Amino acid sequence: MNTNSIFSTDGTGRFGPYGGQFVPETLMPCLQELERTWDAARQDPAFKTELASLLADYSGRPTPLYRAQRLEKHCGDAARIYLKREDLNHTGAHKINNCLGQILLAKRMGKSRIVAETGAGQHGVATATVCALVGLECTVYMGEVDMKRQAPNVRRMHLMGAAVIPVTSGARTLKDASSEAIRDWVTHVATTHYIIGSVVGPHPYPAMVRDFQAVIGTEARQQILAKEDRLPDAVIACVGGGSNAIGIFSGFVADEVALYGVEAGGSQAGSSAALSLGEPGVLHGSFSYLLQTQDGQVIPAHSVAAGLDYPGVGPEHSHLKDTGRVCYDSVNDDEALTAFADLSRLEGIIPALESSHALAYCRRILSQPTAVAPWRKKPGMKKPLVIVNLSGRGDKDMAQTGEDDS
Amino acid sequence: MSTPPLGRLTQLTARLRSEGVKPLVPFLTAGYPDEDTFNGVLAAVAQAGCPLVEIGIPFSDPVADGPVIQASSQRVLQQGMTLARTLELAAAAERDHGLGVVLMGYLNPVLKMGPAEFAAACGQARVDGVIIPDLPPEEARGLRALLAQQGTDLVDLVAPTTDPDRLRQNAAAAAGFLYLVSTNGVTGSGTNTADNLSAYIKNVRQITDLPLYVGFGISTPEQAAQVATNADGVIVGSALIKLISRTGDTSVAAAANFLGQMVQALNSVKGSSR
Numbered sequence: 001m002n003t004n005s006i007f008s009t010d011g012t013g014r015f016g017p018y019g020g021q022f023v024p025e026t027l028m029p030c031l032q033e034l035e036r037t038w039d040a041a042r043q044d045p046a047f048k049t050e051l052a053s054l055l056a057d058y059s060g061r062p063t064p065l066y067r068a069q070r071l072e073k074h075c076g077d078a079a080r081i082y083l084k085r086e087d088l089n090h091t092g093a094h095k096i097n098n099c100l101g102q103i104l105l106a107k108r109m110g111k112s113r114i115v116a117e118t119g120a121g122q123h124g125v126a127t128a129t130v131c132a133l134v135g136l137e138c139t140v141y142m143g144e145v146d147m148k149r150q151a152p153n154v155r156r157m158h159l160m161g162a163a164v165i166p167v168t169s170g171a172r173t174l175k176d177a178s179s180e181a182i183r184d185w186v187t188h189v190a191t192t193h194y195i196i197g198s199v200v201g202p203h204p205y206p207a208m209v210r211d212f213q214a215v216i217g218t219e220a221r222q223q224i225l226a227k228e229d230r231l232p233d234a235v236i237a238c239v240g241g242g243s244n245a246i247g248i249f250s251g252f253v254a255d256e257v258a259l260y261g262v263e264a265g266g267s268q269a270g271s272s273a274a275l276s277l278g279e280p281g282v283l284h285g286s287f288s289y290l291l292q293t294q295d296g297q298v299i300p301a302h303s304v305a306a307g308l309d310y311p312g313v314g315p316e317h318s319h320l321k322d323t324g325r326v327c328y329d330s331v332n333d334d335e336a337l338t339a340f341a342d343l344s345r346l347e348g349i350i351p352a353l354e355s356s357h358a359l360a361y362c363r364r365i366l367s368q369p370t371a372v373a374p375w376r377k378k379p380g381m382k383k384p385l386v387i388v389n390l391s392g393r394g395d396k397d398m399a400q401t402g403e404d405d406s
Numbered sequence: 407m408s409t410p411p412l413g414r415l416t417q418l419t420a421r422l423r424s425e426g427v428k429p430l431v432p433f434l435t436a437g438y439p440d441e442d443t444f445n446g447v448l449a450a451v452a453q454a455g456c457p458l459v460e461i462g463i464p465f466s467d468p469v470a471d472g473p474v475i476q477a478s479s480q481r482v483l484q485q486g487m488t489l490a491r492t493l494e495l496a497a498a499a500e501r502d503h504g505l506g507v508v509l510m511g512y513l514n515p516v517l518k519m520g521p522a523e524f525a526a527a528c529g530q531a532r533v534d535g536v537i538i539p540d541l542p543p544e545e546a547r548g549l550r551a552l553l554a555q556q557g558t559d560l561v562d563l564v565a566p567t568t569d570p571d572r573l574r575q576n577a578a579a580a581a582g583f584l585y586l587v588s589t590n591g592v593t594g595s596g597t598n599t600a601d602n603l604s605a606y607i608k609n610v611r612q613i614t615d616l617p618l619y620v621g622f623g624i625s626t627p628e629q630a631a632q633v634a635t636n637a638d639g640v641i642v643g644s645a646l647i648k649l650i651s652r653t654g655d656t657s658v659a660a661a662a663n664f665l666g667q668m669v670q671a672l673n674s675v676k677g678s679s680r
Contacts, residue, residue: 022513022540024470026565026590029572169476175467182469187591189567282513282540283467295488296518297466 013203016322018315021202022282026186034193035204037108042211047104054100055215058133059090061097063216065223065387070346071359078366078376079384082232083349084220084248086391093352093392094216094244095126095197101212103130106193113137113192117181119146119174119240120307120354121153122392123197128162130195138162141180143173146306152396171300174240174310178284198241199314202285206314210246217251220387228385233375234258234365237389238357239328240272240308242317244391253325258375261317262361264309264354265330270302273330274313275321288315304333304400305353307392335360340394340401352392353400362388413559415535415582418506419617419638422457428634428675430454430668431619433510433643435462435478436492437485439653444495445502446658447650452503454665459499460537460641463492463511470539472594474644478651489515489524497531508535508561508582521549529556535582537561543576550579561585566598566606570613577614583639586610588622594644595623600632607636627671634675642668 013019021031041047055061063085072081086094106114114131117140118124124140131138140157144166147154157164170176178200185194199206199213224232235252237245239261249259263273271277274289281290283298291299291311301311320326331339336353339360344350351359366386370376376384394401422429432451437444451459464479464487471479489511496507509528516524516538528536536558541549543562550560559582564573567590577584586607589598598606603620610618620633621641630640649664650657 020545021542022545023542024539024565024587025542025563025576026567026587028542028544029567029569169473169480170466179467179469183472183592186470187595189590279518281517284469285540290514292514292518294518295490296515297483298514 013207015206015316015319018280018286018288018318019203019206020287021285022287023202023285024186026189030189031202031204033109034105037105038204038208041105041108051101051104055097059096059100060088061215062219063088065220065227068347071343074342074346075363075366079386081362082224082385082387083390084216084387086216086244086389087349087351087355087393091122091126091129092395093122093126094213094247095123096129097215097247098197098209098212098243099126099130099195102193102195103134103136106136107134109193111136111191111193113139113188114195115139115141115181115184115192116195116197117174117177118142118197119177119309120305120352121146121150121157121396122307122352124162124164125153125156127195128157128160131162132160139184140164141167141177141184143167143171143177145172146174146177149400150306150396151399173301173306175298175301182284198243199246199316200241200284200286200312206286206316209243210250210316213243213247214250216244216247216389217249220248221251224385224387230385231255231257232385232387233378234260234373234384234386235389236260236262236358236362236386238262238308238354238391239275239313239317240264240310240354242314244389246314246316248387248389249326258373259326260361260365261326261328262357263328263330264303264305264357265332266302267333270300271330272301272303272308272310274311275317275328276330278311280318283312286315288318289313289321304336305357307352307354308357329361331357331360331364337401339363340397349390350394351390352394353397355389355391356394358388362386411557413535413554413581414532414557415506415508415559415561418458418534419583423617423638427457428637428672429457429639430630430665430672431458431460431508431639431641432456432646432665433460433462433641435464435475435482435647436495437482437487438478438647439481439651439657440485443650443653443657446655447661448499448503448505450658450662450665452505454662454669456505456665456669458506458508460508460510461492461496461499463489463509463515465512465515468512470592472592472644474594474647478647489519493527493531496533500532506534508537509533510537510539513538513541521552525549525552525556525558528553528558533558535559535561537563537585539563543579563587564610566590573610573613577616580616583617583619584610584614585641586618586620586637588620588624591622593622603633604636611636627667630668631671631675634672640672
């Protein structure tokens, strides 16, 4: 397929051939304004100080890097396993890192209103939270299916003053919520900033959201060096849009560390594994791997984890796949549900169903022959070191997993 | 590479302008509500005196469209409509009804078919112009050149948010007509106030000599006439699609009636707006 060559390749907002700005004309000036604002802010010490203090005092960073020894035993003592506890952020997931950054940019641009899409509700909650924090009006689009399966998060958003608008088009999940958020944005572009929740969408979002999430990788790197005096052998994260993964990978991508991105393999009903099963295409503003039919229609995604239930993926992941720097694979709903129950019982930590995909993959890779993961038998190595990004907490998932009778 | 000859849409809109005709351009989702009714409505379009029709390539995720066109796309996709079949319907519109055709569709189905293959098919079907709302000029150079080799113009959009510098830049590469999005929003949403809209059209006119066709949210003959006092053409989509949701002759008759009123309103606007 030779579609890449038809695009301009001046390098703006590109990861290899991926990324770009595929949006209606109405939004182009607004993306350029966002890019200018972000470029100025990132070089402004006052912005950095304000964001750092919010991350520390409001969200509780740095989040711990915790060694899960009962999980290690469960995985045959094949490695030392550390969990990067993004679930301990305020609001219970890594999403707040990005929202705090973007809400400061919205203020700089003088916007009075925020829109967002949400799947699992974690990004919606984080957006409602930062809007309450600075006193901006907040509207969150959420698929009707997701509102049902993530009801506690809908209640949290309401409590913080956000309007949650049910989306009834298409598969009624994250993809359709994203389309509806874009339509709202086009209509209210003068007053409204769109806080995209992942490393997806048109430039500058993928790079900007990555930079806001890079704090995960920066901390994890310092923490593992402090505890073990060396870098990990492998880092594992789940990938829907891919923001928690890009965030933790960014701390290790320049080093000799194996990186694994775990997509949702779903069930027989379908999957959300854009990188494993899709082909490059354009959805929601960027060129990236995409689940699509032979006629270029987007295939609705399927996953037990609402936050991974998206047929596309961030463009930087597409590039990291093509270059081979990151290994992408998938685990199915059942494996994720098992990992969810295991971590709860073994460590007293209830992980989000999204993060449970990374946990399931950790167990899988440690039980496979070392040929699959050559880093497991580096010469002179005592025991491999693995970090799993625990991107969020699982209280929201109780109804999904049958633990909640209400 | 030699300069391709003038595109078919450029020639058509220039001729209309020289004749003092301000055309109504109806938008129809390909094969909606079914192919028979679609063909009946196409005949009504030609009969009403419209020289040009816009045919929508359905897409699963049409972010620039409001609920009416979204639902029409969803429905024809369920009925098996494809890009390849849409191109056949476009060819038939030209062959059977003598209509100029502008295809409107999102980028991904075009990419999946392959840009060169899509351009060749547009040439084969004698498609006059192509509108891709999620392909801004910055990303459009490659496809524009492929289409130009086939005599098909890539149509650019202008929005109320487009500032004069950007407009100048965009207009430099544009051909056929400029599609003025009447208001910030999706198709079928409310229009700008008449005063705002006419000021907006006049501002664009100061920067470019390209024909200006206005669309998004125009639903009545009065609005159409109002817009045409400053514009060169008027595009109507959602209001027409709403009328033809049922299959069969009732929809064709409703469309014919509506198109007749709209065209009459436009014909009452005399003279050139330049």
